[in-house]
Amino acid sequence: MKALFAFCFLSLLATARSTPVEAQVVAWRDTTEADLGDILHLQPATHDFYFTNTSTDTLRIDNVRPSCGCTSPEWAAAAIPPGGEGSIRITYDARDVGYFRKKIKVYFSRQRKAELLFISGFVE
Secondary structure (H helix, E strand, O other), rough: HHHHHHHHHHHHHHHHHHHHOOOOOOOOOOEEEEEEEEEEOOOOOEEEEEEEOOOOOOOOOEEEEEEOOEEEEEOOOOOOOOOOOEEEEEOOOOOOEEEEEEEEEEEEEEOOEEEEEEEEEEEO
């Protein structure tokens, strides 16, 4: 029984060590969470997230997916050279009264896993 446990443990350890860790291709200038504060009902609020390309290759934003239709993203389609900067503008429409916290997934061309951005606030 001890031999079986040891075999399972070593197999799990070998699998975990062989899984490559994906390097991040961007560094966010400030934070990935933005508090939009108190917003008037039906008055859209906007926040810009800025980042730097930290990879050695040219980078593009492939897609930006907000968690709901109340949040709309805008970004430039231009390629970002190594060391170059880019931005993503997020607009929240403020149709629903109350607290909100929305997630936005950002997909870059050299990174399989999405970067996560968050906006939050309170609509009065």
